[in-house]
Each structure stands twice: as structure tokens, then as C-alpha cells.
Amino acid sequence: MKIAVSGKGGVGKTLVAGAMAHSFVRRGFKTIAIDADPSPNLALTLGVPLEEMRLITPISENKPLIESKTRTTYSGVYRLSFAVDDVISDFSVETPYGVNLVVMGTVKSVGSGCTCPANAVIRALLRHLIVEKDEAVVVDMEAGIEHLGRGTAKHVDTMLVVANPTIKSLEIARKIYRLAETTGIKQTFLVGNKIASKVEEDAVQRFAKTNNMALIDLVPFDMTVGQAEIQGRTPLENPETKAIRAIEEISRKLIQRE
Numbered sequence: 001m002k003i004a005v006s007g008k009g010g011v012g013k014t015l016v017a018g019a020m021a022h023s024f025v026r027r028g029f030k031t032i033a034i035d036a037d038p039s040p041n042l043a044l045t046l047g048v049p050l051e052e053m054r055l056i057t058p059i060s061e062n063k064p065l066i067e068s069k070t071r072t073t074y075s076g077v078y079r080l081s082f083a084v085d086d087v088i089s090d091f092s093v094e095t096p097y098g099v100n101l102v103v104m105g106t107v108k109s110v111g112s113g114c115t116c117p118a119n120a121v122i123r124a125l126l127r128h129l130i131v132e133k134d135e136a137v138v139v140d141m142e143a144g145i146e147h148l149g150r151g152t153a154k155h156v157d158t159m160l161v162v163a164n165p166t167i168k169s170l171e172i173a174r175k176i177y178r179l180a181e182t183t184g185i186k187q188t189f190l191v192g193n194k195i196a197s198k199v200e201e202d203a204v205q206r207f208a209k210t211n212n213m214a215l216i217d218l219v220p221f222d223m224t225v226g227q228a229e230i231q232g233r234t235p236l237e238n239p240e241t242k243a244i245r246a247i248e249e250i251s252r253k254l255i256q257r258e
């Protein structure tokens with residue numbers, strides 16, 4: 001399973017990606033989480049302390065790695081001599097709950113015309129990552145829709161688009177959803193997050209129905225998530241909270257569909 005989590009800024013992509021990765025680990029999957037946000041912070045959700053997160057070098061800034069993986073002959077032309085396994089084993093970070101984390105750094109889409117070697121390595125990593133039956137990859141994407149294009153997104157098989165019960169985030173989710181459909185991703189689902197009332201639940205359900213989006217589940221608004229974060233702890237610490245349980249349920253549904 002290769003799953004990407006996208007959506008407007010602040011809707012809860014990182015919480016969903018982190019909690020899903022953790023639930024895959026708990027179900028016995030070897031799990032890699034890829035932080036593809038240029039302002040990465042998935043490490044914190046996965047339980048890495050702030051000081052340690054600051055020490056992680058994103059792949060895009062790892063010059064020796066980039067140079068060893070690409071042979072730049074002249075500006076803009078590169079060759080890939082690529083072994084994905086090395087990158088995962090040498091550059092992923094072990095996190096406290098057993099998820100292997102790869103921090104990518106800035107990823108530009110193919111559509112933007114950027115051919116810099118760092119992006120080639122990152123795209124190749126996603127493309128060549130072969131996921132066995134007992135393995136899962138969860139990608140925490142950059143907010144918004146620009147990067148989706150034909151770049152990173154098409155190398156995953158499931159796109160989860162997260163939205164809150166606001167028209168703005170739902171409308172961005174709709175655009176991402178439609179784009180994802182054109183990239184040939186096998187399946188795309190909407191996830192409603194921070195749902196605090198029946199009215200909000202209904203609003204998300206109605207929006208999904210009107211716009212032909214498959215709503216996989218609703219994740220309730222959960223005070224303990226913010227409380228944990230403000231205290232410098234991860235919400236994953238307590239897997240029994242409402243939000244974490246709901247996200248776990250999404251993982252279960254995805255496993256079942258496989």
C-alpha cells in the first residue's frame with residue numbers, strides 16, 4: 001500500500017498520515033512514512049523530540065546522496081543510478097513508535113519544469129519503491145494542489161484528501177480529488193476531519209455526495225490532539241482517543257480493500 005495524504009493547509013494531513021502510519025505498524029506492517037512537505041514536521045507527530053527533529057537532514061539537502069544517485073553531466077541533465085533500498089536503509093530515521101521516517105525536503109512537480117537532481121532522486125524514490133504485502137508507505141504531502149500535477153502523486157495507489165467542515169477546505173479538497181483522478185491513481189477518498197457536530201457531519205456528507213467524492217470516514221474534533229501537541233507530546237501516545245481511533249478505522253478499511 002502506498003498512500004498519500006493531501007488537503008488544504010492545516011486540515012490535519014500530518015495527524016492523519018502519522019496516525020495511519022502508526023496503526024499500520026500496530027497491525028504488523030513494516031511502515032515507511034515519507035514527509036514530502038517542504039516545511040516538514042511529521043517527525044513530531046511520530047514521537048521524535050523537537051531537538052532531534054532539527055537534526056534530520058532532508059534528502060533534498062543531502063548533497064553527497066544526491067551526487068551519488070545522479071550524475072549531472074551538465075546543467076539540467078542528470079542520470080539516475082538508483083537503489084531505493086539504500087536510501088531507505090541509510091537515510092530513514094527510526095521513530096519511537098516503530099515507523100521509519102524519510103524526510104524529503106522540497107519536491108517540485110514535473111509540471112513545473114524543474115529538473116534539478118534532488119527532485120529526480122525524490123521522485124525516483126517514490127516511483128521505484130516496491131511495497132510488499134506486509135509493507136505500507138504513507139506520504140504526508142504539501143498543502144494545496146500545485147505540487148500534485150504529474151509529479152509525486154501518481155506514484156502512489158491511494159490518495160486521501162483531508163478536509164474540515166468548511167467550504168474553503170472542502171472546495172480545495174474537491175480540486176485535489178479531481179486532479180488525483182486524472183493522474184491515474186487507483187483510488188481516491190475524502191476524509192472529513194475536526195468534525196464537532198451533527199451539522200458539520202451532514203455538511204461534509206452532503207458536499208461529498210453532491211461532488212461525487214467517496215467519503216471514507218469522518219474524524220471527530222478531539223481536544224486531546226491539540227493538548228498533546230502544546231505540551232510537546234505526540235497525540236499518538238494515547239491510541240484510545242476519539243481522533244486516533246477514527247484514523248485507525250480508516251487504515252483498517254484500506255487494508256480490507258486490498
Ligand SMILES: Nc1ncnc2c1ncn2[C@@H]1O[C@H](COP(=O)(O)OP(=O)(O)OP(=O)(O)O)[C@@H](O)[C@H]1O
Binds near residue numbers: 015222
Ligand atoms: N481531529 C482533530 N481534532 C482536533 N484538532 C486537530 C485534529 N486534527 C488536527 N488537529 C489540529 O489541527 C492543527 C493542524 O493539524 P496538522 O498539522 O495535522 O495539519 P496539516 O494539514 O498537516 O497542516 P500543514 O498544512 O500546516 O502541514 C494541529 O494543531 C492539530 O493539533
Ligand SMILES: [Mg+2]
Binds near residue numbers: 013014015037041140
Ligand atoms: Mg502537515
